[in-house]
Amino acid sequence: MNGVFIGKISRAQAEPDPNNRTVGEITLKFIGNEDKIMTAKVLLIPEDFSKALEALDKGLNVRISGDLIKSGKTRTINNPVFELL
Numbered sequence: 001m002n003g004v005f006i007g008k009i010s011r012a013q014a015e016p017d018p019n020n021r022t023v024g025e026i027t028l029k030f031i032g033n034e035d036k037i038m039t040a041k042v043l044l045i046p047e048d049f050s051k052a053l054e055a056l057d058k059g060l061n062v063r064i065s066g067d068l069i070k071s072g073k074t075r076t077i078n079n080p081v082f083e084l085l
Contacts, residue, residue: 001067007028009055011027012025012053024046028041040076042077064077066080
């Protein structure tokens, strides 16, 4: 399902050495269907991952556009376009 998801980042992890980092993974919490809180994993390029860390530290909302894929109980947003709000 292609969509726009607005929420907060609850978790971030990546290669500790920024020079070796090719992607960073975040967990986004957002309001989904039936006003329920949903979570999804998102892989971000290093530039967007740095912005995501800022959002996590400051409690900022973010907007991610992309394809929400559900596999079992896991949700992933593929082809993300990341934006701080």
